[in-house]
Amino acid sequence: MNIWQETISDGIQLVGVNGRLDQTLTPTLEAxxxxxxxxxxxxxxxxxxGVNYINSGGxxxxxxxxxxxxxxxxxxxxxxxxxxxxxxxxxxxFDKVFQIYEDCDAARRAxxx
Amino acid sequence: xxxxxxxxxxxxxxxxxxxxxxxxAGAEEAGFDPDEVFRIQLAxxxxxxxxxxxxxxxxxxxxxGVSWEIKKGAFIIELRDSGRPxxxxxxxxxxxxxxxxxxxxxxxxxxxxxxxxxLMDEVKFSFNDEGNHLVMVKNIG
Numbered sequence: 001m002n003i004w005q006e007t008i009s010d011g012i013q014l015v016g017v018n019g020r021l022d023q024t025l026t027p028t029l030e031a032x033x034x035x036x037x038x039x040x041x042x043x044x045x046x047x048x049x050g051v052n053y054i055n056s057g058g059x060x061x062x063x064x065x066x067x068x069x070x071x072x073x074x075x076x077x078x079x080x081x082x083x084x085x086x087x088x089x090x091x092x093x094f095d096k097v098f099q100i101y102e103d104c105d106a107a108r109r110a111x112x113x
Numbered sequence: 114x115x116x117x118x119x120x121x122x123x124x125x126x127x128x129x130x131x132x133x134x135x136x137x138a139g140a141e142e143a144g145f146d147p148d149e150v151f152r153i154q155l156a157x158x159x160x161x162x163x164x165x166x167x168x169x170x171x172x173x174x175x176x177x178g179v180s181w182e183i184k185k186g187a188f189i190i191e192l193r194d195s196g197r198p199x200x201x202x203x204x205x206x207x208x209x210x211x212x213x214x215x216x217x218x219x220x221x222x223x224x225x226x227x228x229x230x231x232l233m234d235e236v237k238f239s240f241n242d243e244g245n246h247l248v249m250v251k252n253i254g
Contacts, residue, residue, distance in 0.1 A: 020130070022126070022129070022130075022158060022162075023126035023129070023162060024126055024127050024130075055155060055158050055159060055162065055225075055228075056159055056162070056224035056225040056227075056228055057162060057225075059221070059224060060221050060224060063219060063221050064221075067219065084148075084151055088155070091228070091231055092207060092209065092224060092227065092228075093209035094209065096209065097209060097219065
């Protein structure tokens, strides 16, 4: 399974992704995340520990959901980015847009607190 | 001097990786380190995605011709398609706000083109009767 979900508490969901976050996987991830927002999960954490590659389409997907989460008073946080994926974020300044946690447990604690 | 290596793939998202793997093999042969190979792979991905999204508009509307060669201290990638003319000057530049709260200020159009220009030393688009021709160059050393 490339995408998996875990409810952390009311309104908070963690979504994990495995593989290459490009056009072959991005539409599925975007649909899953937007569906969670529609269901009332406005605090999302996306675990990218299993992602070894991301392109501009992957970034666009995360920004689209981040924007919609903010419009609903929520947020989309990221965790577990490897060094290469981190570099792709910083290449366009997205490391300043998203709250990014190296450690996914820290991201969980941040949304629960 | 070795002649260019060529590959043709259908314009489908699930075939882009094949084109990028082909280019990666060339980048490795050119002696780039793994970080540079990754950057070249990403530029190739963005270029192929751009062709499907903008030149063809949809998947399965045409083919993408990919070639690479090592010439005069440079790694040269060329991509050809038979889609609509791509005019990079019409693509907006992405912009990132100073503060993350400025949600509406975040513009993500043109990210792919921005990546290509950031990752490669030269990016040139041209168009003729046969279609679009993109040349991307990465200097070696």
